[in-house]
Amino acid sequence: VDNRPESTPNSRPSSSRFEVGERLRQTAFLDQTLPTRTRYQNSPYRVDPSEKAQLLAPMIRSTAEQYFSKYKISWHRHANHALSSQQCCLNFLMPLAEQPGRLSQLIGRALDIAPPDMMPVEDGPDGRPWYVGFEWNGGGHDYLNESKKGKPLQRGANSTCADAVVRFCTDQGPEFLLIEWKYTEKYGAPIPAKGNCERCRRYTAIAFDPNGPLKRNPMLNLKDFFYEPFYQLLRQQMLAHRMQLAQHGGVRRVRVLHISPAGNRALHRVTSPPLRELALGVDAFDVFRSLVVRPNDFVNRTIEDLFIPTLREAGADDPWASYLTQRYRFLSDGASVVS
Known part of the structure; x- marks a missing residue:
């Protein structure tokens, strides 16, 4: 299974302006906070895997x-890279795993709803309930025909995984939200x-089922999605759809939330020629949303829009807020984050 081609910080040889800027910023941060680090392959923004x-x-x-050891979760291949999206996701979300109040405000902002009642996803490493799970691939269920010879799926590798998952309840009932995180x-x-x-054997029937996640369009086939980010977006939407059909954990709805920095404009390129030719739009995430039966089941937000209000409320004295604003300087591009 092609699980995480996006886990590499740079998926193409050429670099975008945003990526180049983040390399410089991360190098400066590491020079200040980890001056004695062991540089991996002499790279100033990579450390030794250990x-x-x-x-x-x-x-x-x-x-x-x-946590990763408890649930046998695989680290991404480039987890020793300062531009790793996995590391970025963990830095922003894992400190909130036992803070349902802050998390509720964040999810309400993301979905444009009243702050919901957060529900535990699973236990943390010390047995206390966690309200965020990571590298989620369906809670032990092979929803996308990805198991080999009936073997259990591994979180973080060889199956479709969301970077994070939360569960909450609104007036309409309980929901899951799968979260995909991007950086550079x-x-x-x-x-x-x-x-x-x-891939076609596994996913075609699920993607194009009459009651599946995609609108019926005779002009499209599965291979039209074999371009990132569309391939990953499709698999995660299929996972959400199958979880919803199964009423996984008793929920009534499962959505996908995509989060990325506002400055990473290169990420929004429509990479699939067939989807470009259909003239569905000029933004990859708008195009994908237009293909979903229930467009509101796919939500795209920026890190800045979601987190800056929470970081400001936390204040500069909060260790989590202080670390994020010092580490990820793109947060303060054009605006003061914390004072």
Whole structure:
């Protein structure tokens, strides 16, 4: 299974202006906070894999290792890279795993609803309930025909995974929200053709089921989605749809929330020629949303819009808010985050 081609900080050889700027900013941050780090392959923004925990916020370094070990979650191949989207996601969301109040405000802002009542997803490493889960692939269910010989799916590798998941309840009932996190990723070339037959076997019937997640369109087939980010977006929407059909965990609805920095404009490129030719739009996420039966089941937001209000409320004395604003300087581009 092609699980996470997007896990590499740079998915194409050429660099976008945003990515180049973030390399410089992350290097400056590491020079200030980790001057004695072991540089991996002499890169100023990579550390030796054995030191990857040093790229996490201090308050979650040991917790993250324990959590990943407890649930046998695989770290991404480039988890030792300062531009890793996995590390970025953990730094922003893992400190909120036991803060349902802050999390509720964040989810309400993301979905444009009243702050919902957050519900635990699973236990953290110390047995206390966590309101955010990470590298979620369906809670042990093979919703997308990805298991090999009936073996359990591994979180974080060899199956479709969302970077994070939350569960909450509104007046309409309980919901799951799958969260995909991006940092400096950008795409262009199609995914490797090897394996396309297996991809079609697994996913075609799910994607184009009459009651499936996509609108019926005789002009489209599965191979039209074999370009990132569309391939990943489709698989996650299929996962959400199948979880909803199964009423996983007793929920009535499962949506997908995509989060990325506002400055990463290269990520929004419409990479699939067939989707471009259909003239569905000029923004990849608007195009994908237009293909979903219930467009509001796919939500795209920026990190800045979601987190800056929470960081301001937390204040500069809050260790989590202070770390994020110092580490991810794009948060303050054009606006003061915390005072």
